[in-house]
Amino acid sequence: AQKVTQAQTEISVVEKEDVTLDCVYETRDTTYYLFWYKQPPSGELVFLIRRNSFDEQNEISGRYSWNFQKSTSSFNFTITASQVVDSAVYFCALSGRGNTDKLIFGTGTRLQVFP
């Protein structure tokens, strides 16, 4: 069975703090994909990143970075120097092989960044 766990329900930080959102997954597939999506207060889901199971390189995009570790089945997301506009619910998701598979979502982490 596939499962995604986001143990942090809600995180509050003050602007300019760094924050890490945790994601732990379970799958029996040898080929799989991991995703992060952002859901701002307006409600839409915004794609942030996709990582496949063969690529364990960490990725950095501006203030965002992702740490993928197969040994611990984790795909954590760090926001450096957080801003108020980062306030949103962040979802980690897992998909099996191929582009026909459904996404399995975690329950999300609500991030509030205060000025």
Add this chain to the structure above:
Amino acid sequence: NADVMQNPRHLVRRRGQEARLRCSPMKGHSHVYWYRQLPEEGLKFMVYLQKENIIDESGMPKERFSAEFPKEGPSILRIQQVVRGDSAAYFCASSPSLGLVEAKNIQYFGAGTRLSVL
């Protein structure tokens, strides 16, 4: 993401009425997925369709719910005889056809339809 168009954005129905939710995928996308988000929860897969075919409906309730993606026009998620428990946000996502390796497997979401059942 705004290129995946869902309408209406908000829908209010009374118990027993029908709800029809529409989704137009991104241009060039022929795969459509529907997900449901209950309040304070993550998204749950409902159904995956390609043009004129239902590929996986394992997440869709057996009764009252149906989905289609006709050759022409948007994908439709239909809920008959709605009940209060159907109140949720319904999201549609689309992904490219097979063969686009770099874009493979990324699902792009619409803004959702928020259904309220009175």
